[in-house]
Amino acid sequence: MAKRGLLLLAVSTMLLALTQGCAPSRKYAWGNYDSTMFVHYKKPQEKEAYLERLKQIVENAEAEDRAPPGLYAEYGYALFENGNPKEAIGYFEKERAKWPESNVLMEKMIRNVRRQQETLGTSSPAGPAAGQEGTR
Amino acid sequence: MKRSSIPILVAVFASALFSGCAATVPKKDYSAFKAADPHSILIVPVVNRSVDVNAPDYFLSTLSIPVAERGYYVFPVDLVKHLLELDGLADADLVHNADPLKLCSLFGTDSVLYVCIERWDAKYMVFTTQVTVEFDYQLKDCKTGGVIWAERKGMVYSPQQSQSSGNPLADLVAMAISAAITKGMPNYMPLAHQVNGQVFASPKSGGLPAGPYLPDYRKDYDQ
Numbered sequence: 297m298a299k300r301g302l303l304l305l306a307v308s309t310m311l312l313a314l315t316q317g318c319a320p321s322r323k324y325a326w327g328n329y330d331s332t333m334f335v336h337y338k339k340p341q342e343k344e345a346y347l348e349r350l351k352q353i354v355e356n357a358e359a360e361d362r363a364p365p366g367l368y369a370e371y372g373y374a375l376f377e378n379g380n381p382k383e384a385i386g387y388f389e390k391e392r393a394k395w396p397e398s399n400v401l402m403e404k405m406i407r408n409v410r411r412q413q414e415t416l417g418t419s420s421p422a423g424p425a426a427g428q429e430g431t432r
Numbered sequence: 433m434k435r436s437s438i439p440i441l442v443a444v445f446a447s448a449l450f451s452g453c454a455a456t457v458p459k460k461d462y463s464a465f466k467a468a469d470p471h472s473i474l475i476v477p478v479v480n481r482s483v484d485v486n487a488p489d490y491f492l493s494t495l496s497i498p499v500a501e502r503g504y505y506v507f508p509v510d511l512v513k514h515l516l517e518l519d520g521l522a523d524a525d526l527v528h529n530a531d532p533l534k535l536c537s538l539f540g541t542d543s544v545l546y547v548c549i550e551r552w553d554a555k556y557m558v559f560t561t562q563v564t565v566e567f568d569y570q571l572k573d574c575k576t577g578g579v580i581w582a583e584r585k586g587m588v589y590s591p592q593q594s595q596s597s598g599n600p601l602a603d604l605v606a607m608a609i610s611a612a613i614t615k616g617m618p619n620y621m622p623l624a625h626q627v628n629g630q631v632f633a634s635p636k637s638g639g640l641p642a643g644p645y646l647p648d649y650r651k652d653y654d655q
Contacts (some may be wrong), residue, residue, distance in 0.1 A: 323501050323645070333493035333510065334621065337486075365500050366508035373511040397472035397505035400540020405511075 324364035327353040347374045365395050369402065381409045460638050462653045465580045468573035470543035471644050472505040474535065477513050477524040482552035488524060491549055494624045498632045499545065503643030507539060536574035546570045551586060554618040562590045565623050569631060583631050583638060589623045
């Protein structure tokens with residue numbers, strides 16, 4: 297069983313190297329963003345590990361000054377879900393400053409997180425979308 | 433005399449080759465795309481028409497990078513997914529059937545990318561496993577709600593074809609091994625990455641034109 301898992305890992309790594317090796321170098325410092333999201337969807341219960349992986353990607357991207365679109369916002373949301381609304385707002389603001397296209401959504405996120413903090417004090421997060429806006 | 437005729441011959445062959453290719457791949461009309469001129473793309477959750485319940489989330493994880501690398505602002509897919517769930521659109525089918533213009537104003541995006549998984553399956557044979565994926569992509573404009581770019585692409589992976597060592601016995605062993613591996617848990621991800629890479633690559637092959645964050649912006653499609 298363990299052997300098979302190892303083989304699987306080796307083969308998929310080789311395939312990944314093959315499919316991505318021939319691609320030209322990337323514009324942004326994504327790190328292992330796609331596999332981080334994949335693992336997050338595979339094991340959604342591992343919230344802290346997901347947060348930690350995103351943190352690593354953010355740090356590396358900032359060191360290279362090539363942060364991809366959406367990364368700060370995704371990290372901000374993970375922080376919020378892990379009960380850290382203050383830092384979450386900081387990253388929503390970062391996203392908005394770097395990417396003006398995110399302005400409408402980030403304004404909304406910041407406003408909703410603040411509102412929730414005011415009404416609930418510092419209790420556990422539920423979700424920042426609960427607002428007046430509906431999609432239908 | 434003889435020497436100079438060679439380059440001409442080569443040129444004739446080359447042009448025959450090129451025109452031959454061009455004839456088989458019909459050119460896409462990018463006029464609607466040009467008029468819309470999107471700067472940002474909202475990737476909404478993926479609709480699943482395969483039997484694999486995990487496929488939509490797994491595939492969603494592969495989309496941000498190739499789209500953003502084409503020079504567009506791409507919204508954070510996981511955050512978007514959660515917001516939609518909290519707004520009562522937990523099901524991707526509901527999202528795809530909702531009014532695109534409402535999604536647009538909710539997120540402040542220029543365009544929305546809708547992706548459907550048509551195929552995501554594995555066929556088991558004696559010595560190999562054939563893995564097949566197929567996706568349907570549609571980009572809708574937020575000014576009109578109309579489709580400004582669409583593509584459908586599938587790909588088949590069979591370890592048998594790509595791993596020939598020239599030694600039949602060794603090949604047989606390799607096949608048996610890879611069949612066992614893929615039987616345990618077929619790995620669709622490399623194939624999914626490859627399809628995305630080809631689909632979004634360049635308007636020359638029907639892909640996405642370069643967005644505002646690329647130097648090729650407004651230059652890489654035919655007038």
